Amino acid sequence: MNKELMEALDILEKEKEISKETLFEAIENSLLTACKNHFGKADNVHVEIDRETCDFLVYAEKEVVESTEDVVDACFQIPLDAALEISSKAKVGDMIHVEIKSKEFGRIATQNAKNVILQKIREEERSVIYNQYYEKEKDVVTGVVQRYVGRNISINLGKADALLAESEQVKTEIFRPTERIKVYVLEVKNTPKGPRISVSRTHPELVKRLFEAEVTEIRDGTVEIKSIAREAGSRTKIAVWSNHPNVDAVGACVGMNGARVNAIVEELRGEKIDIVNWDDNPGNLIQNALSPAKIVAVFADPDEKTAKVVVPDYQLSLAIGKEGQNARLAARLTGYKIDIKSETQAKDAPGFRYEDYVDDYEDEAYEEYEEYEESGYGEDGEAADGYEDAPSEE
Numbered sequence: 001m002n003k004e005l006m007e008a009l010d011i012l013e014k015e016k017e018i019s020k021e022t023l024f025e026a027i028e029n030s031l032l033t034a035c036k037n038h039f040g041k042a043d044n045v046h047v048e049i050d051r052e053t054c055d056f057l058v059y060a061e062k063e064v065v066e067s068t069e070d071v072v073d074a075c076f077q078i079p080l081d082a083a084l085e086i087s088s089k090a091k092v093g094d095m096i097h098v099e100i101k102s103k104e105f106g107r108i109a110t111q112n113a114k115n116v117i118l119q120k121i122r123e124e125e126r127s128v129i130y131n132q133y134y135e136k137e138k139d140v141v142t143g144v145v146q147r148y149v150g151r152n153i154s155i156n157l158g159k160a161d162a163l164l165a166e167s168e169q170v171k172t173e174i175f176r177p178t179e180r181i182k183v184y185v186l187e188v189k190n191t192p193k194g195p196r197i198s199v200s201r202t203h204p205e206l207v208k209r210l211f212e213a214e215v216t217e218i219r220d221g222t223v224e225i226k227s228i229a230r231e232a233g234s235r236t237k238i239a240v241w242s243n244h245p246n247v248d249a250v251g252a253c254v255g256m257n258g259a260r261v262n263a264i265v266e267e268l269r270g271e272k273i274d275i276v277n278w279d280d281n282p283g284n285l286i287q288n289a290l291s292p293a294k295i296v297a298v299f300a301d302p303d304e305k306t307a308k309v310v311v312p313d314y315q316l317s318l319a320i321g322k323e324g325q326n327a328r329l330a331a332r333l334t335g336y337k338i339d340i341k342s343e344t345q346a347k348d349a350p351g352f353r354y355e356d357y358v359d360d361y362e363d364e365a366y367e368e369y370e371e372y373e374e375s376g377y378g379e380d381g382e383a384a385d386g387y388e389d390a391p392s393e394e
Contacts, residue, residue: 005054018124024049026120030113031058035100037109041075045100059097064090129160130195134188140209142182143199145175155183160195168200170233173269182267184209202232207273210264211238217252224249226278229332233271237289237329241278250275274329282307286338289330293319296343300336307336316342 009023028047035058036042049056062078071077078098083090090096105113143155143162153164153175164183175181183199184206200206208225217223222244230236242249253275254261261273276288282300286307293315300307311319319340320327331338 003054009054012121016121016125017128018121020051022120022124024051026117027056029120030116031056031102033116034102034105034109034113035060037112038105039075044076046097058100058102060100061095062098064092064094064096066092126190126194130188130190133157133160133185133195133197136185137188138185138205140182140184140206140213141199142180145177145179145181147177155181155199157197160197162197162199164199164201168198168202170201170269170271172233173201182206182210202230204228204230204236207236207238207264207268210267211253214260214263215253215255217242217247217249222247223252224278227333227335229329231325231329233269235272235274235325235329236268237274237276237333239276239278239285239289239333250277276333282334282336286330286334286336289333290319290326290338290340293326295319305336307334307338309338309340310343310346311340313342313344316340 009020012018012023013020028049031047032042032045035045039045044061045058046061047056047058060075062076062083064080064083065071065077066080068079071079078096080090080092083094083096086098087096141157143157146154146156146161148154149163151166153169155162155164162183162185168186181201183201184203186198186200186203188198189196205228207230208228211225212218215223218225218240222242224241224243225238226241227239228236229238238253240249240253242252252260261275265271265273274291276291279285279288282302283298286298286300286309287295290309290311293311296310296312298307298309309319318326321329327338327340
C-alpha cells in the first residue's frame with residue numbers, strides 16, 4: 001500500500017507539477033479531518049508521515065488518570081489500566097500517545113478525508129497553472145483556436161484556455177478551429193475557477209515580441225526597437241536603433257531577401273510593416289517616419305511637440321497616406337503632432353522662405369517619381385506593387 005502511495009505521489013508530481021511535500025501535507029490534513037468527523041474533536045490528534053517510506057502514524061495525545069471514574073473526556077484522558085497496556089512505564093499525570101487506526105473510520109469520515117485531498121490537489125493545480133502563465137504576462141505565446149464563444153474566441157494554450165475578446169481581434173482575421181496562432185498575453189487573473197487569461201492580436205507589443213523572437217540582434221541588445229505605432233491588420237511602423245556602428249538596424253530587421261520581416265508579416269496575415277531608422281534629431285526622425293514619402297523641409301518644436309512638414313506637391317497624398325494613415329502612424333511613432341503641407345500650400349503661408357529648403361531636392365524627388373511611374377503605375381489608375389499608398393495620377 002505504501003509503495004502504491006509513493007508511486008501515485010510521483011505521478012502527481014510529474015504530471016501536475018505539484019510538489020510531494022504539498023501532497024503529504026494534504027494527506028495529513030485529510031487524516032486530521034477524518035479524526036474530527038469520527039471522534040468529534042481532533043485538537044490533540046497528530047499525524048506523522050515518513051517522507052521516504054510513506055509509513056504514517058495517527059495518534060491522540062491523552063493524559064493518564066487513576067481510573068475510569070476519573071475520565072471526564074475520553075478524547076483527552078485515558079485510565080491507568082488502559083495506559084499500561086500501551087506502555088508499561090505509564091503513570092498517573094503522564095501524557096501518552098494512543099494510536100488511532102484509520103481503518104476504523106466510518107464511510108462519511110473517509111469520504112470527507114478524500115475530498116480534502118482532492119480539493120488540495122485542485123487548488124495546487126490551479127496555482128501551478130496561474131504561476132506558469134503569470135510569468136508569460138506581457139509576452140507572446142502560441143495557442144490553438146478552439147471555438148467561438150459568442151464573438152470572442154477560446155484559445156487553448158496547453159494547460160489553460162485563454163479568451164481572445166472581440167475588442168482584441170483584428171477585424172480582417174478569420175480563424176478556424178485547430179488553427180495555431182500567436183497571441184500577446186495581456187493579463188492573467190487568479191479566480192476560484194482557475195486562471196483567467198486575456199490575450200490580444202491587436203496590441204503593438206505583439207509586433208515587438210515577434211521581432212525579438214525573429215531578429216537575433218534585437219534579442220541580444222545590439223539593435224533596439226525605440227518606438228512602435230500600429231493599426232492592427234493594416235500597417236505598423238517601427239523605429240529601430242543600432243548600438244553597434246557596423247550593424248545596420250533596418251537591414252538586421254529586414255533580413256536576407258526580407259526573410260525576417262516576411263516571417264512576421266505572414267504571422268500577422270499580411271499586415272504591412274515599415275521599418276525606419278531612429279534618430280535623436282526630431283527633424284530627421286519625422287522625415288524617416290513619414291517614409292516612403294520624401295520631405296522638402298521639417299520644422300520641429302521639441303517643447304511643444306509639434307512639427308510642420310513640407311513635401312513636394314505630388315508627394316502630399318503619399319505623405320498623408322490612405323485615410324491619413326501614414327501621417328497618423330508617423331505622429332504616434334515620433335510623439336509629435338505633425339502638420340503636412342505641400343510646397344504650394346507652404347509658399348502661400350505667411351513667413352515662408354523657399355531659400356530655407358534644400359535647393360537640389362526637387363530634382364532628386366522628381367527623378368524618383370519618374371522611376372515610380374515606370375515601376376508599374378498602370379493606366380487603370382491602380383498603384384504598382386510596393387506603392388499601395390501612391391497618390392492619384394492627377
